Amino acid sequence: MFGVEAYVPALMEYIEKYQAELCFMQTLTKVDGASQTAWFKDGEGNISETQFDFLHVCPPQTAPDFIKASDLSDDAGWLDVDPESLQSKKYGNVWGVGDVMNxxxxxxxxxxxxxxxxxxxxxxxxxxxxxxxxAYGGYGSCPLTVERGKIVLAEFSYGGKVTPTFPSWLNEGTKPTSLAWFLKASMLPSIYWHGMLKGREWLANS
Ligand SMILES: Cc1cc2nc3c(=O)[nH]c(=O)nc-3n(C[C@H](O)[C@H](O)[C@H](O)COP(=O)(O)OP(=O)(O)OC[C@H]3O[C@@H](n4cnc5c(N)ncnc54)[C@H](O)[C@@H]3O)c2cc1C
Structure with missing residues (x-):
């Protein structure tokens, strides 16, 4: 359901609440928008056909072609860097940031x-x-919107270590909270546009 175990119970509660059916390891192979039909392949190669009202598709993640084709990438095509310093393993004057790295x-x-x-x-x-x-510790954050007004703010580092920004008395990150919604909906847009994009970073030393 989610790669870090600590956040799974909260998400499973919503799966039950919404009576959603989980179908893992199915690959979308074809879509016909006009007839609202999608085809999926399972692990054994069997194809199944499903009708949909709304289809939300996330394509497989990949690095851009110019990285994949370069000497900078690993076998899977990602920019090959040291996980802490983010320096290229092949070229000392090359560094990585963002989705492109391995x-x-x-x-x-x-x-x-x-x-x-x-x-x-x-x-x-x-x-x-x-x-x-x-050194970069592997921090990433996934604000998981579970209902209008509530978000499970998953924050974790390398090895799936839960690394919340806020103390649990202020925001219990493994649970859906209104504060996390407020943060995402009202605070993060300003932090993004006026802080990050302008190079102001007060969390840089944390
Ligand atoms: C639906 C969705 C929701 C998300 N929600 C969140 C969230 O809530 N919180 C969060 O933290 N993250 C979220 N993310 C992830 C976040 O958007 C990415 O991690 C982030 O944008 C990565 O930034 P980047 O600069 O590494 O890559 P990108 O933003 O992908 O930037 C790479 C840029 O390189 C350009 N490019 C590619 N090839 C070339 C070329 N040959 N020449 C010139 N330019 C090129 C591309 O056009 C692109 O503009 C979300 C992502 C998606 C898709």
Whole structure:
């Protein structure tokens, strides 16, 4: 249901509440929008046909072709970097940030936000001839909207370690909360436009 166990109980409550049917390991192979029909292939290669009212499709994640085709990528096509320093494993003057890397964090803007200051610091250190390296811990955040007004704010680092920004008395991240909704709906747009995009990052040292 979700890669980090701590968040599964809250999500399963909503699966039951909405009486949703979970179908894992099914690959969407074809869609006919006019007849609202989708075809799925299971692990054994069997194809099934399903009618839909609303289809929300998330394509498989992949790096851009120019990275995949380059010497910078690993066998799977992702930018091959050290998971902590985010320095290319092949070229000392190349660094990575964001979804393109082969790091095992959740590919989120929240992760890129933590990665950018690490890379900036490491480039400054490299230019100064220092071998000291700041380290990225794998932080990523998935605001899981479970109902209008409530979000499960999943925050975790490498190894699925739960790493909440707020203390649990303020926001219990493994549960659906109104505060997480408020954060996502009312605070994050300003943080994104006026903070992140303008290079203001007060969490850089945390
Ligand atoms: C539906 C959805 C919801 C999400 N919700 C959240 C959320 O709530 N919180 C969160 O933290 N994250 C969320 N994310 C994830 C977040 O959007 C990504 O992690 C983030 O955008 C990654 O940033 P990036 O700069 O690494 O990559 P991108 O944003 O993908 O930027 C890469 C850019 O490179 C450009 N590009 C590609 N090839 C070339 C080329 N050859 N030449 C020039 N330019 C090129 C692309 O056009 C693109 O603009 C969500 C993602 C999706 C799809």
């Amino acid at each position: 790091t095992t964090n959740a590919k989120t803007m929240a992760a890129a936000r933590k990665q950018a200051p690490v890379v900036a610091q490491n480039i400054v250190n490299a230019i100064a001839g220092s071998n000291e390296r700041a």
